[in-house]
Amino acid sequence: MMNQDAFAKPQPIVFAKTDVSAANQITPPVTAFAAAVSSQIEIDFGQVRIRRLAAGFELRHIADRLRKDADLQLVAETELRRLAQFTASGAFRPLKSAPSLRTGWRAIAQGDAALGSCLNHLYPGAVADWFAMQPAGGSRPTSKITSYREFTNRQTGMYRITTMLDDATAAAMIRACCHPAFCLKQRLWTINGSLPAPDVISQKSLIPCLEPCAILLEFARKITRVEQEEKSRPSPSPAEITRLRDAALAGSKRPHSTIAESDFDAPRNPRRLRFILEKHGMAGKPQ
Numbered sequence: 268m269m270n271q272d273a274f275a276k277p278q279p280i281v282f283a284k285t286d287v288s289a290a291n292q293i294t295p296p297v298t299a300f301a302a303a304v305s306s307q308i309e310i311d312f313g314q315v316r317i318r319r320l321a322a323g324f325e326l327r328h329i330a331d332r333l334r335k336d337a338d339l340q341l342v343a344e345t346e347l348r349r350l351a352q353f354t355a356s357g358a359f360r361p362l363k364s365a366p367s368l369r370t371g372w373r374a375i376a377q378g379d380a381a382l383g384s385c386l387n388h389l390y391p392g393a394v395a396d397w398f399a400m401q402p403a404g405g406s407r408p409t410s411k412i413t414s415y416r417e418f419t420n421r422q423t424g425m426y427r428i429t430t431m432l433d434d435a436t437a438a439a440m441i442r443a444c445c446h447p448a449f450c451l452k453q454r455l456w457t458i459n460g461s462l463p464a465p466d467v468i469s470q471k472s473l474i475p476c477l478e479p480c481a482i483l484l485e486f487a488r489k490i491t492r493v494e495q496e497e498k499s500r501p502s503p504s505p506a507e508i509t510r511l512r513d514a515a516l517a518g519s520k521r522p523h524s525t526i527a528e529s530d531f532d533a534p535r536n537p538r539r540l541r542f543i544l545e546k547h548g549m550a551g552k553p554q
């Protein structure tokens with residue numbers, strides 16, 4: 268759990284200008300991203316607003332965009348990694364693109380390399396993925412996107428069963444797992460080229476998702492097991508379906524419950540509840 272006392276005190280910004288680690292080098296993705304920020308003055312990336320300064324860049328949570336500088340905690344680049352590890356309530360964030368980045372901070376990156384390093388702490392690998400999807404010759408380089416079938420077909424061991432989900436069930440599982448309430452990456456991959464429809468930036472963010480992540484793979488494994496168990500049970504009664512739907516609707520209204528994000532054994536895990544809605548075509552109903 269984050270050391271709240273340490274975080275509560277003003278932290279000096281100490282960017283290691285002599286740091287030559289891979290994370291703090293100027294790479295083509297970092298150069299291109301910094302140029303994109305500079306051309307637009309500011310950019311929202313995940314839940315972070317990045318603003319060009321006379322020298323360098325400022326980063327803060329989007330929710331803090333109107334707050335005075337003095338009301339925000341100045342954090343050093345090295346603090347950002349720890350800041351991204353936990354929610355405001357101290358829960359671990361296994362998925363850094365979850366919409367649960369804590370607020371109340373700002374950081375200054377004193378150059379392109381520092382900007383790349385700050386973002387790599389907050390959203391590991393995201394700038395490289397963003398760069399990979401920049402149009403080349405007028406179109407997106409879709410060859411870098413891996414479909415669900417391609418991804419699961421190369422799984423072995425306990426994840427091999429994820430190939431067994433039929434397209435409709437896999438689509439419901441994906442819509443549930445990647446729902447904007449749980450992840451802000453823009454999913455570009457599908458099951459087979461069209462299903463489920465890729466995310467759009469307006470629902471998510473500039474950060475692309477090029478292939479299923481570890482969270483989704485684990486969720487797919489659990490859903491496959493649940494579906495196998497359900498086939499051996501009698502069909503649920505209308506009353507049971509109503510009860511499940513009500514629980515799912517209630518759970519989907521408070522996605523950041525006390526259940527650990529990746530605890531998919533918990534029947535009331537918000538993603539499992541969301542899956543029920545997706546599977547039964549109830550996700551679009553007013554909530």
Ligand code: SF4
Nearest residue numbers: 445450476479480483
């Ligand atoms: S697979 Fe889904 S949940 Fe995982 S990072 Fe991509 S969009 Fe997010």
